[in-house]
Amino acid sequence: MKVYFIMGSLNCKEAPELVLEKALKGGVTLFQYREKGEGCLSSADKKALALQLQKICRKNHVPFIVNDDLDLMISLNADGLHVGQEDGDIREIRRRIPDKILGVSVHNAEEAQTAVQIGADYLGVGPIYATSTKLDTRDVMGFSVVKELRAKGITAPIVGIGGIKEENAFDVVEAGADGVSVITAISHHEDPERAARGLLQQVEEAYKER
Ligand SMILES: Cc1ncsc1CCOP(=O)(O)O
Numbered sequence: 001m002k003v004y005f006i007m008g009s010l011n012c013k014e015a016p017e018l019v020l021e022k023a024l025k026g027g028v029t030l031f032q033y034r035e036k037g038e039g040c041l042s043s044a045d046k047k048a049l050a051l052q053l054q055k056i057c058r059k060n061h062v063p064f065i066v067n068d069d070l071d072l073m074i075s076l077n078a079d080g081l082h083v084g085q086e087d088g089d090i091r092e093i094r095r096r097i098p099d100k101i102l103g104v105s106v107h108n109a110e111e112a113q114t115a116v117q118i119g120a121d122y123l124g125v126g127p128i129y130a131t132s133t134k135l136d137t138r139d140v141m142g143f144s145v146v147k148e149l150r151a152k153g154i155t156a157p158i159v160g161i162g163g164i165k166e167e168n169a170f171d172v173v174e175a176g177a178d179g180v181s182v183i184t185a186i187s188h189h190e191d192p193e194r195a196a197r198g199l200l201q202q203v204e205e206a207y208k209e210r
């Protein structure tokens with residue numbers, strides 16, 4: 001969970017395969033393929049890219065997670081799925097993929113408790129900081145939302161998400177997250193390997209403080 005890279009074709013300035021190769025070299029520990037936004041790939045093109053990125057994750061022994069698209073996840077036999085609060089019935093999804101990683105986006109303790117009770121394997125919490133990558137986010141929460149979830153007894157794995165970069169990753173982990181998930185801090189960086197390495201260093205530094 002330390003450095004959870006998320007991206008799709010629209011988030012990359014160069015070939016997504018190349019960005020992912022570099023990010024993995026820099027120490028990314030988990031990857032999510034999230035093909036979303038105006039003009040994103042669909043059907044055959046989306047599946048073709050997903051297969052390419054899955055192959056690269058396999059080669060690097062990093063789990064490959066699919067965002068939202070349960071059918072794609074099943075057809076690829078991916079390692080898991082990440083869903084939001086609105087992406088269909090989480091109970092139903094858990095029932096259909098009992099042995100896969102299931103990540104759920106949550107925004108407060110109530111949503112977190114429900115997700116854990118249903119059997120979520122990790123929680124994506126945010127947006128922690130302002131982000132222009134996802135336009136329909138809830139209000140920016142700051143890393144205190146992570147502290148609150150821990151204070152309310154949520155012990156499940158948590159990644160913070162939203163506007164996270166090398167400069168602020170430490171605070172998110174120090175607040176109690178197990179890692180950070182990022183899109184543009186890596187995908188828009190001219191050297192994705194260096195970006196990933198810098199994030200990993202900050203996360204591991206914060207681990208020592210806990
Ligand atoms: C998918 C998602 N969910 C909450 S914020 C966000 C976008 C995160 O993108 P970035 O890391 O570029 O801010």
Ligand SMILES: C=C1C=NC(C)=NC1=N
Pocket residue numbers: 004006032034067082084103104105123124125159161181
């Ligand atoms: C919206 C999201 C929140 N958290 C994570 C980890 N992934 C997402 N796609």
